[in-house]
């Protein structure tokens with residue numbers, strides 16, 4: 001049974017990959033970005049229905065997906081395709097939302113195709129910005145967290161809040177609930193995000209998804225998966241950036257020859273290819289390890305993958321712009337967009353922070 | 369100088385300059401007029417044209433001090449790049465009609481050098497000018513022409529002798545009225561920062577008076593070297609870096625960073641501050657030699673390289689110190705637009721002679737490392 005399910009999901013992931021690679025050109029994507037920049041919000045009429053149709057939610061969270069180690073691999077195919085294609089649709093946030101609901105054992109709280117976005121504190125393993133107070137027949141929630149990736153398009157906000165006793169609770173809060181202020185905006189890389197503030201929001205008990213220390217496992221797993229899937233997005237973007245830069249070196253002529261004939265640039269292009277392959281290999285390995293859940297070995301590899309991907313992203317982002325010259329800064333050419341996407345990644349997953357985290361992990365032989 | 373900035377510059381403009389938030393062309397024009405009234409719009413010019421007669425050291429300090437105090441930078445095209453060429457090679461008529469309006473800020477100038485096929489290899493430019501009676505007829509295309517859309521005039525490099533033995537020898541410099549010349553078409557190039565700062569300019573049989581030639585025909589390349597050499601004393605932008613360092617300290621002080629994050633950023637800030645010391649020392653040494661009559665030499669190439677790097681590190685640290693909100697576009701407020709601002713500084717290692725071109729010049733000119741094929745540096749920007 002698993003095998004056929006696995007096949008279905010692999011086909012879905014490949015479908016997304018093909019969709020982005022062949023049918024959705026840079027101009028079309030960039031029109032979406034510009035439309036959002038004029039304040040119209042994300043245009044969900046173009047790519048989004050196709051992604052839904054292909055089943056990105058199911059990939060993350062159909063009833064076997066959580067048990068099936070391969071499902072993370074399928075999600076990574078989608079994430080990588082989105083990064084390489086510079087797509088701004090919140091496919092990754094949507095997958096993570098569906099995934100967390102499933103990991104918490106309550107996939108049913110989300111209606112079919114409902115876009116749920118996970119609070120940044122959960123995705124980054126930080127203390128929540130929200131607090132919960134029990135009241136008659138429900139909860140009263142207050143607090144704020146900024147920069148929810150995909151939050152601009154969220155229908156449901158998945159957020160955690162501790163009650164007065166310090167017990168964590170996971171809520172699935174409708175974004176249009178009275179008292180919820182969701183301030184949407186665009187990031188420099190074109191993707192949408194939002195700041196979310198709750199001002200004494202009274203919720204009915206149905207919004208409580210799960211509670212108690214058992215949540216910690218789900219949170220740790222979603223943090224691990226989110227980090228690695230964002231790294232996959234970056235790997236995709238690096239692949240796109242390297243292909244573009246290589247083409248530039250072959251086709252742009254100055255001083256009577258292709259600029260790729262200058263050894264100063266050749267060596268740097270070689271280094272760009274090198275750091276991409278290193279990141280890709282380690283992320284893939286970390287992905288496999290993460291399928292077993294977040295054990296110590298998995299986190300070690302994840303730290304390595306994130307540090308490597310952040311460093312590679314920065315190098316490739318900067319070199320891509322530099323070697324394109326003025327073209328590297330323009331809106332109508334993908335180079336600058338890759339810079340923005342990759343820089344966002346490595347700022348959200350800073351190499352130094354993950355290096356320190358790695359250093360804090362117990363040595364492997366003592367863990368277990 | 370410091371007091372002058374504090375008491376004459378609009379407080380909100382100054383705040384935005386310091387916080388790396390946008391300042392409009394109009395606001396810059398107002399500041400230009402303020403400086404002009406004080407007699408400080410172009411202190412480095414000769415006194416007879418409205419300069420101050422200050423020593424090079426004082427001019428240097430003036431530029432760095434204004435930047436350090438948060439004054440917006442004036443457009444360099446007329447004041448810094450063209451004027452010294454006109455003063456040296458222009459006709460009396462040209463000086464009288466252009467210099468006063470550059471000084472007052474009444475005329476905005478743009479620089480038409482780069483073309484689609486001529487970037488680093490500037491000498492390969494193709495825009496053609498042919499003398500027809502008492503007019504030059506211009507055909508071709510310029511690219512990356514900053515503020516051409518808002519400019520009154522352009523100083524432009526054109527090819528006047530396509531058969532010259534070396535490409536550098538067939539180039540002339542023309543002055544073009546951007547507002548009243550038929551056949552000049554300015555089209556925007558949008559950068560990812562969402563702003564229209566730069567343009568493509570097309571010439572289709574555009575005619576300019578023969579009197580608009582600067583200096584001699586086919587001598588344009590030599591004047592170009594003057595243009596490109598003109599900003600060299602302040603090329604590392606030490607004052608700007610100091611201001612950014614100061615601002616960074618404040619941002620880190622009030623940021624929501626964890627203790628560890630703050631320590632990490634402070635170490636990076638210290639790293640830039642230390643680097644800046646050596647850059648300033650080299651700038652001052654170059655200035656000292658200049659006072660004794662030496663033209664800025666390879667120090668200027670080093671300082672362009674290192675200065676670009678410092679600019680980029682500083683704007684990036686501001687993003688890191690601010691946190692994820694720095695990725696945000698739009699909203700006024702001091703946290704937004706900072707990644708965009710960092711992106712804007714990527715250009716510093718591309719224009720005015722890219723970092724690669726600077727290295728080529730030093731490799732060949734200073735170190736005498738000959739290239740396997742000999743053309744790579746000759747045509748390059750100084």
Ligand SMILES: Cc1cc2nc3c(=O)[nH]c(=O)nc-3n(C[C@H](O)[C@H](O)[C@H](O)COP(=O)(O)OP(=O)(O)OC[C@H]3O[C@@H](n4cnc5c(N)ncnc54)[C@H](O)[C@@H]3O)c2cc1C
Nearest residue numbers: 262322323325326479481482487488512513514719722724
């Ligand atoms: C925002 C902006 C504003 C500008 N404003 C103006 C303006 O007002 N007026 C104007 O005239 N120009 C302007 N420019 C143009 C600028 O000077 C050019 O972009 C610059 O000269 C580089 O040329 P290019 O963009 O064609 O890049 P290319 O010359 O194509 O260079 C591409 C890459 O190849 C490298 N390269 C080239 N040759 C060599 C070599 N021999 N060895 C090693 N590496 C090499 C370059 O360093 C670069 O990394 C502006 C550019 C920008 C982006």
